Amino acid sequence: MKPVKVGICGLGTVGGGTFNVLTRNAESIAARTGRPVIIEHIGARRDNPACDTTNTKISRDIFDVARDPEVDILVETIGGYDVAKELIMLAIDHGKHVVTANKALIAEHGNEIFQAAREKNVIVAYEAAVAGGIPVIKCLREGLSGNKINWLAGIINGTGNFILTEMGDKSRPFEDVLKEAQELGYAEADPTFDVEGIDACHKLTIMASIAFGIPLQFNKAYTEGISKVTPADIQYAEELGYRIKHLGIARHSEKGVELRVHPTLIPASRPMANINGVLNAVVINADAVGETMQVGPGAGAEPTASSVIADIVDIARTIESPATAPQPLGFGVDKLQDTEVLPIGETYSSAYLRIHADDHPGVMNAITRILSDNGINIDAMTQKAARESDGFADIVILTHKTREATLNHALSAIEQLDDVQGPVTRIRVEAMA
Numbered sequence: 070m071k072p073v074k075v076g077i078c079g080l081g082t083v084g085g086g087t088f089n090v091l092t093r094n095a096e097s098i099a100a101r102t103g104r105p106v107i108i109e110h111i112g113a114r115r116d117n118p119a120c121d122t123t124n125t126k127i128s129r130d131i132f133d134v135a136r137d138p139e140v141d142i143l144v145e146t147i148g149g150y151d152v153a154k155e156l157i158m159l160a161i162d163h164g165k166h167v168v169t170a171n172k173a174l175i176a177e178h179g180n181e182i183f184q185a186a187r188e189k190n191v192i193v194a195y196e197a198a199v200a201g202g203i204p205v206i207k208c209l210r211e212g213l214s215g216n217k218i219n220w221l222a223g224i225i226n227g228t229g230n231f232i233l234t235e236m237g238d239k240s241r242p243f244e245d246v247l248k249e250a251q252e253l254g255y256a257e258a259d260p261t262f263d264v265e266g267i268d269a270c271h272k273l274t275i276m277a278s279i280a281f282g283i284p285l286q287f288n289k290a291y292t293e294g295i296s297k298v299t300p301a302d303i304q305y306a307e308e309l310g311y312r313i314k315h316l317g318i319a320r321h322s323e324k325g326v327e328l329r330v331h332p333t334l335i336p337a338s339r340p341m342a343n344i345n346g347v348l349n350a351v352v353i354n355a356d357a358v359g360e361t362m363q364v365g366p367g368a369g370a371e372p373t374a375s376s377v378i379a380d381i382v383d384i385a386r387t388i389e390s391p392a393t394a395p396q397p398l399g400f401g402v403d404k405l406q407d408t409e410v411l412p413i414g415e416t417y418s419s420a421y422l423r424i425h426a427d428d429h430p431g432v433m434n435a436i437t438r439i440l441s442d443n444g445i446n447i448d449a450m451t452q453k454a455a456r457e458s459d460g461f462a463d464i465v466i467l468t469h470k471t472r473e474a475t476l477n478h479a480l481s482a483i484e485q486l487d488d489v490q491g492p493v494t495r496i497r498v499e500a501m502a
């Protein structure tokens with residue numbers, strides 16, 4: 070059978086991994102695809118010493134790959150927004166199928182990219198954009214297509230999970246662990262995307278659209294990173310029987326869809342609480358299947374290449390009839406719903422609160438009165454002995470489920486108490502059930 074010819078743009082961590090795995094496993098990939106998959110052309114500003122590209126055509130101008138009439142599938146692994154979008158649009162315009170690992174681009178411009186692909190009858194595939202090597206897009210879009218999805222929750226940023234794990238297990242400083250994650254090729258070019266939850270929010274946006282049949286709406290999701298989580302919070306959570314994980318949560322309710330990314334206390338007994346290091350995990354709760362969980366490496370060269378190549382194989386299998394491939398978001402484009410994405414203030418969760426307060430008679434009383442005046446029910450409460458250095462004590466409270474806006478109101482009243490120092494730390498709690 071006629072080979073399928075691939076052009077890889079970007080030969081960094083993911084592009085290099087894709088080159089190496091496609092080369093190494095060429096025989097088994099061809100056996101699965103029913104035709105050879107050939108790397109026809111590479112577009113890269115610089116070589117990757119981990120890749121032997123001696124026999125492959127290389128252009129320093131990546132746009133040459135998009136214009137190359139020999140290339141059937143363009144693989145975009147350069148990342149970023151403007152150039153990547155221009156490249157993908159040019160490839161689509163030239164009638165090429167596209168495989169991308171670019172979650173930022175799909176989450177923020179996917180609606181437009183999919184529309185352009187539809188008009189040209191080409192496929193845009195993006196399995197590698199979410200949770201690295203875990204085939205979660207295929208799972209949601211195809212494996213669970215008979216279900217109504219109730220909610221999903223994921224540890225979907227490997228760098229963030231690596232940092233929280235190392236801080237908790239080895240008491241390593243945040244900056245030190247982040248540096249290691251960068252050296253290992255886990256972190257984004259701009260690591261604030263990892264640390265401030267933007268990367269996780271891109272991935273959550275994509276999963277939620279496929280799960281609930283809604284357009285991609287990154288700008289309506291709530292995002293909070295891990296940079297304010299302290300070793301003390303990790304330790305107090307542990308004492309209360311919880312672990313802190315950075316979760317992306319999407320939930321469908323009668324009122325609308327919740328889309329939120331934030332550090333979360335999870336009961337230590339839940340499997341999700343025990344996903345450590347660079348591993349990612351996604352739990353999906355759906356009406357027919359019940360609950361499923363997928364775990365795997367969420368970043369790194371070959372795990373991500375594994376997903377890129379799965380997309381290449383899928384496209385190669387349907388290359389004669391691209392219209393028969395699944396819709397990019399699973400649902401027919403005219404079937405997407407305009408379900409409201411709820412503002413974070415209208416969501417409900419339990420919360421962990423850490424209040425740094427002067428050790429005076431009546432402080433606890435004042436705090437609990439504010440909570441009770443706002444109808445907030447306390448589930449557990451403890452005060453740590455005051456530090457000799459400053460006489461301030463940490464008061465740790467777990468609340469029952471509360472409306473976010475109501476809790477915000479109570480927290481600003483607590484922060485105004487003379488005996489309370491600094492902002493109150495609030496970390497949402499999820500039972501994951």
Ligand code: HSE
Binds near residue numbers: 225227
């Ligand atoms: N920076 C991302 C992470 C890479 O750490 O998960 C994979 O998307």
